[in-house]
Amino acid sequence: MGNHRSFCALVGAGLALLGGCPTVDLGDTPTDINLCNPAGGLDYFASEIYPKFVRPGDVNACTKAGGCHNEAGGNALNFKTNPQDDAFNYRQAQVFLNCGTPEMSQFLTKPLAGVEAHGGGNIYGSMTDPQVQVFLDWFE
Numbered sequence: 777m778g779n780h781r782s783f784c785a786l787v788g789a790g791l792a793l794l795g796g797c798p799t800v801d802l803g804d805t806p807t808d809i810n811l812c813n814p815a816g817g818l819d820y821f822a823s824e825i826y827p828k829f830v831r832p833g834d835v836n837a838c839t840k841a842g843g844c845h846n847e848a849g850g851n852a853l854n855f856k857t858n859p860q861d862d863a864f865n866y867r868q869a870q871v872f873l874n875c876g877t878p879e880m881s882q883f884l885t886k887p888l889a890g891v892e893a894h895g896g897g898n899i900y901g902s903m904t905d906p907q908v909q910v911f912l913d914w915f916e
Contacts, residue, residue, distance in 0.1 A: 812873035812881075816914040821869065822862040828910050829883075830855065830865075838887075844896055853883075878915040884908065 814820065830838050830845070838845040838855075846857045853872060855865045872883040885891040887899035888908070900908055 811867075811870040812875035813870070814873065814875065814878070814914040815916055818862060818866045820914050821866045824910055825869070825914055826855075826860075826862065826865060828907060838896065838899075875915065878912055879903065881911075884911050 816824070844851050845853050845855055847854060853868055855861075855868060869883055872881060872886075874881040878884070882892070884900075886894045887896065888903070889898035889901050902908075
């Protein structure tokens with residue numbers, strides 16, 4: 777019985793000490809948890825994906841005035857174009873990426889012929905299009 781009392785006293789003292797331990801504030805929960813982060817990251821997005829895949833200067837650009845994927849487009853994927861915001865645009869693209877199977881990313885399959893319907897039409901004819909390889913290289 778003496779051992780039981782000693783044990784209970786020890787447990788009680790331990791709990792009292794633990795109760796006084798401060799918590800560690802790690803800050804806000806990151807917003808990109810569970811989002812795909814391709815190996816090339818933001819730098820590759822800004823230098824290769826945005827100019828070549830989104831084609832902001834092209835007459836058929838995804839983000840042209842009146843286009844579907846700019847601030848006024850009203851689609852789930854909207855890029856900030858005036859001024860261009862690479863960090864925001866990268867975060868927008870991440871939602872449509874599949875790191876486990878990059879070739880199944882909606883960011884690729886929507887504009888790819890014969891895969892998914894795309895209001896802007898088929899931008900890339902097949903997986904052999906050079907721009908598809910630019911996209912896939914982002915993940916290596």
